Amino acid sequence: MAGRETAIEQVVEMNELLEVQGIGKRFRGLLAVDDVSFRIPQGSIFAVIGPNGAGKTTLFNMIAGVIAPDRGRISLDGARIDGRRPDEICRRGIGRTFQLVRPFLGLSVEDNVMIGAMLQRPDLRAARRHAHDVLERVDLVGKRAQIASALTLPDRKRLEVARALATDPKLLLLDEVMAGMRPAETDRMVSILTELNRGTGLTILLIEHVMRAVMALAGRVLVLHHGAAIAEGPPGAVMREPAVVQSYLGAEAIA
Amino acid sequence: MQFVFAGASGRAWVLLAILLAVLCAAPWLAGDYLLTVLITILYLAYVGQAWNVMMGFAGQLSLGHAIYVGLGAYAAAVLYVDFGIAPWIGILAAIAIAAACGALIGYLAFRFGVGGVYFAILTIAFAEFARIGFDHFGWVGGSAGFFLPVANYARNDLWNLRGNPTMFYYVMLALTAAGFALCHALLRSRTGYYWQAIREDEEAARSLGINTFRYKMIAVVISGAMTAVAGVFFAFYYNNLFPEQVFHISRSIEIILGPIIGGIGAPFGPIIGAFLLTGASELMQNVLIAIGFDVPGAKQVFYGVALLLVVIVLPGGVWPWLAARLRLSKS
Amino acid sequence: MPASIYFNVIISGVLTGLVYGLMALGLSVIFGVVRVVNFAHGEMMAIAMYLAIVLFNTLGVDPLVLVIPLAGVLFVLGYALQAGIINPFISRPEYSQFILLVAIAIIITNVLLIIFGPDARSVQTSYSFDSFAISPVIVDATKVYAGAGTILIAAVLFAFFRFAPAGKAIRACADNYTGALVVGLDVKRLYALTFGIGAACVGAAGSMMVLLIDVTPALGPAYTLLAFIIVITGGLGSMPGALLGGVLIGLTEALAGLFFTPSAKSMFSFGLLVLVLLLRPQGLLARKT
Numbered sequence: 001m002a003g004r005e006t007a008i009e010q011v012v013e014m015n016e017l018l019e020v021q022g023i024g025k026r027f028r029g030l031l032a033v034d035d036v037s038f039r040i041p042q043g044s045i046f047a048v049i050g051p052n053g054a055g056k057t058t059l060f061n062m063i064a065g066v067i068a069p070d071r072g073r074i075s076l077d078g079a080r081i082d083g084r085r086p087d088e089i090c091r092r093g094i095g096r097t098f099q100l101v102r103p104f105l106g107l108s109v110e111d112n113v114m115i116g117a118m119l120q121r122p123d124l125r126a127a128r129r130h131a132h133d134v135l136e137r138v139d140l141v142g143k144r145a146q147i148a149s150a151l152t153l154p155d156r157k158r159l160e161v162a163r164a165l166a167t168d169p170k171l172l173l174l175d176e177v178m179a180g181m182r183p184a185e186t187d188r189m190v191s192i193l194t195e196l197n198r199g200t201g202l203t204i205l206l207i208e209h210v211m212r213a214v215m216a217l218a219g220r221v222l223v224l225h226h227g228a229a230i231a232e233g234p235p236g237a238v239m240r241e242p243a244v245v246q247s248y249l250g251a252e253a254i255a
Numbered sequence: 256m257q258f259v260f261a262g263a264s265g266r267a268w269v270l271l272a273i274l275l276a277v278l279c280a281a282p283w284l285a286g287d288y289l290l291t292v293l294i295t296i297l298y299l300a301y302v303g304q305a306w307n308v309m310m311g312f313a314g315q316l317s318l319g320h321a322i323y324v325g326l327g328a329y330a331a332a333v334l335y336v337d338f339g340i341a342p343w344i345g346i347l348a349a350i351a352i353a354a355a356c357g358a359l360i361g362y363l364a365f366r367f368g369v370g371g372v373y374f375a376i377l378t379i380a381f382a383e384f385a386r387i388g389f390d391h392f393g394w395v396g397g398s399a400g401f402f403l404p405v406a407n408y409a410r411n412d413l414w415n416l417r418g419n420p421t422m423f424y425y426v427m428l429a430l431t432a433a434g435f436a437l438c439h440a441l442l443r444s445r446t447g448y449y450w451q452a453i454r455e456d457e458e459a460a461r462s463l464g465i466n467t468f469r470y471k472m473i474a475v476v477i478s479g480a481m482t483a484v485a486g487v488f489f490a491f492y493y494n495n496l497f498p499e500q501v502f503h504i505s506r507s508i509e510i511i512l513g514p515i516i517g518g519i520g521a522p523f524g525p526i527i528g529a530f531l532l533t534g535a536s537e538l539m540q541n542v543l544i545a546i547g548f549d550v551p552g553a554k555q556v557f558y559g560v561a562l563l564l565v566v567i568v569l570p571g572g573v574w575p576w577l578a579a580r581l582r583l584s585k586s
Numbered sequence: 587m588p589a590s591i592y593f594n595v596i597i598s599g600v601l602t603g604l605v606y607g608l609m610a611l612g613l614s615v616i617f618g619v620v621r622v623v624n625f626a627h628g629e630m631m632a633i634a635m636y637l638a639i640v641l642f643n644t645l646g647v648d649p650l651v652l653v654i655p656l657a658g659v660l661f662v663l664g665y666a667l668q669a670g671i672i673n674p675f676i677s678r679p680e681y682s683q684f685i686l687l688v689a690i691a692i693i694i695t696n697v698l699l700i701i702f703g704p705d706a707r708s709v710q711t712s713y714s715f716d717s718f719a720i721s722p723v724i725v726d727a728t729k730v731y732a733g734a735g736t737i738l739i740a741a742v743l744f745a746f747f748r749f750a751p752a753g754k755a756i757r758a759c760a761d762n763y764t765g766a767l768v769v770g771l772d773v774k775r776l777y778a779l780t781f782g783i784g785a786a787c788v789g790a791a792g793s794m795m796v797l798l799i800d801v802t803p804a805l806g807p808a809y810t811l812l813a814f815i816i817v818i819t820g821g822l823g824s825m826p827g828a829l830l831g832g833v834l835i836g837l838t839e840a841l842a843g844l845f846f847t848p849s850a851k852s853m854f855s856f857g858l859l860v861l862v863l864l865l866r867p868q869g870l871l872a873r874k875t
Contacts, residue, residue: 064462066458085461086458086461086462087461087462087463087464087465087466087467090462090463090464091464095463096462098459098462102456102458102459103459104451104452104455104456104459105455106451106455107451107452107455111448111451114448115448115449115451115452115460115463115465116463118445118448118449119463119464119465122445124443124444124445124448127445163463164462164463167463167464310681316680316681316684318684318688363860363863363864367863367864369863369864371680372623372680372684373818373863375623375684376811376814376815376818376859377859377860377863379811380815380856380859380860381856383811383852383856384853384856384857387850387852387853388853390849391847504807508688508692511685515685550700551699551700551704552695552696552697552699552700552803553696555692555695555696556692556693556696556697558692559689559690559691559692559693559696560689560693562685562688562689562692563686563689563690563693566682566686566689567671567686570678570682
């Protein structure tokens with residue numbers, strides 16, 4: 001492989017944090033993801049969008065290790081991660097949130113984030129300190145003693161982000177994190193994520209439906225339709241492409 | 256579940272210290288009968304704690320915990336009677352065997368994704384397998400039983416656990432206190448937090464880098480090993496072992512009654528549960544004898560009704576309710 | 587040993603296994619639809635068996651004749667249990683449900699112990715010692731009747747779930763709880779109906795089982811475990827699977843009793859359980875979900 005690339009491509013490759021090559025997944029006759037490839041450079045924010053049933057969740061789950069791809073490779077920082085277990089993938093540097101938010105409801109906000117922090121910090125005091133820091137960054141530190149079940153949905157979403165962040169990930173995967181939030185709350189989340197990306201260089205991959213957030217956050221967007229990639233590029237350009245417009249309109253016409 | 260894992264307030268520790276002091280003084284205050292009741296309470300509190308590690312901490316329901324009691328009991332008893340090895344050394348063998356058994360059950364269950372009700376059935380099956388197996392295990396007496404030489408009360412031999420009830424009482428008290436301290440320490444460690452995470456949401460726990468298989472195994476092995484130590488005590492206190500009794504499902508049910516009534520998850524739960532349950536059942540038994548209705552099965556019906564009431568009315572157990580009332584928890 | 591002994595043992599095991607299967611069928615139906623783990627299943631069978639014995643001894647009614655009435659009695663019991671006590675527990679954590687039913691099981695077993703004492707009881711009918719001889723095989727008449735009864739009942743049940751409106755509604759609940767609610771099915775009532783049907787299976791199986799074995803209060807827990815082993819082996823939610831599982835277990839026990847000591851026969855059932863849990867946890871005949 002290496003011999004065939006030019007020097008420039010090699011340099012570019014060194015900055016790729018996540019590389020997805022020819023990923024495919026079939027579920028008993030349904031081709032959920034069809035030969036999808038893309039690269040996410042270190043420090044960027046990348047969004048995957050598409051109508052319902054486009055294969056976004058399946059793609060997400062393959063990167064997060066929940067399911068294994070039938071074909072293709074996924075590499076993080078040059079090392080292959082496809083087919084690995086979710087906990088191994090987290091240890092290698094990927095943090096994730098869940099589409100239907102899943103904090104540890106019986107535990108306090110602080111404990112939730114501490115558990116994330118313990119991955120890299122076995123010492124409990126260090127973990128607690130780090131949890132505090134992370135909670136400050138998502139603006140939840142005032143509620144750290146509250147029990148997670150007492151939080152509103154937007155707060156739970158931020159808690160989940162904090163918990164994933166506490167594992168010191170290189171790449172943060174967000175699964176429709178803006179869903180179900182009002183515009184003001186969405187804006188708050190957008191500003192938190194923007195700050196994280198600019199301040200710490202955190203690379204972010206978002207699956208998103210809420211275009212407001214996609215336009216505000218993403219440097220680059222990939223559009224999926226029926227499992228295949230139909231467009232990739234900066235958000236403004238991609239949203240104007242006829243194929244993309246067609247896919248959304250088509251989906252809405254049927255729905 | 257909030258109170259379950261919250262720290263205990265200063266009040267709770269004071270009460271605990273008082274309780275400990277009273278228990279230490281018990282042999283002077285209590286008569287023989289009450290002392291044996293207290294030994295039973297402490298025994299149930301301890302095994303309840305041990306079971307709690309698996310269920311309350313790691314969320315795995317075991318309905319066959321008697322297997323660890325039995326394995327520990329037989330291991331130490333055989334080493335003592337056939338090889339003259341003192342029970343304090345025998346404990347090491349008991350722990351090793353129970354840990355291996357727990358590891359086997361855990362491995363079979365977790366590697367193959369057996370959870371929830373299937374896991375519970377698996378544990379019952381293993382205990383039954385042991386019961387029938389030991390019934391046919393001639394070398395340790397089979398169904399006819401295995402016997403230790405009866406103790407000579409005149410002299411207390413702590414090293415060989417031969418002595419009068421008072422000695423056994425202090426041994427059991429020390430064991431229960433140690434078990435409590437261990438559970439408390441475990442809950443506060445990284446392992447304890449990881450267990451709570453697994454218990455709350457295993458998939459979310461995995462997404463945070465937690466190797467859930469490993470931590471579930473640790474819970475099962477520790478739980479089994481702790482229970483086996485109780486088995487050693489059981490053998491030397493009762494001096495006889497019958498597979499039909501030691502491995503029977505009633506033993507397994509007895510073990511879970513304390514924690515369920517008292518409250519799963521908090522180290523205080525099994526202790527309160529043991530006190531309440533044994534206290535109430537002894538009381539009830541005396542009442543039944545007084546009215547002439549002391550028949551086999553009456554005590555078990557009482558246990559069943561108590562369990563039913565607790566699970567319907569106070570599903571979290573007595574401890575969370577009590578702790579809230581008396582403000583015994585930091586929240 | 588002559589081959590005929592093997593045949594006898596095998597046929598005997600299969601027929602007994604069919605009755606086990608009917609009992610387990612009830613459990614499969616209950617768990618498959620209501621998703622409640624009925625830890626009191628074997629205990630319900632013990633109730634049915636004791637009832638059969640009492641009715642036989644007092645009224646002289648043959649257990650085979652009691653199959654329908656006892657099924658009816660157990661149906662009412664199951665319905666009341668689900669509607670009255672268990673329904674509120676559907677939304678509670680899983681272990682809460684287990685404990686609830688474990689408590690009920692403990693109560694039933696020990697109440698039976700108090701009423702009937704620990705000694706084994708059985709039924710002696712006019713045909714208890716009859717047998718059919720179809721060379722080279724000799725089979726107990728009781729087992730043949732029990733086996734035939736089971737197949738008949740299973741067929742009726744199968745038809746019910748396939749063709750009757752209530753049966754189809756129950757299957758809808760099992761397949762899709764929320765969907766059933768949306769369509770307006772009274773799910774709680776259907777759950778109670780299902781539990782009743784499951785209990786009725788147990789009632790029928792119980793009244794046939796008294797012809798085959800003696801009953802003690804300790805039978806309850808043993809048969810609960812057996813029912814679970816059968817259902818897990820055959821596949822939860824699969825009715826033919828429950829029957830197949832029952833037959834397999836009946837066979838295993840019969841053959842184990844032949845080659846090893848009879849008292850060790852359950853060890854082989856447990857061995858089978860562990861194998862199934864590891865290799866094919868969805869059971870042998872389960873539908874693929």
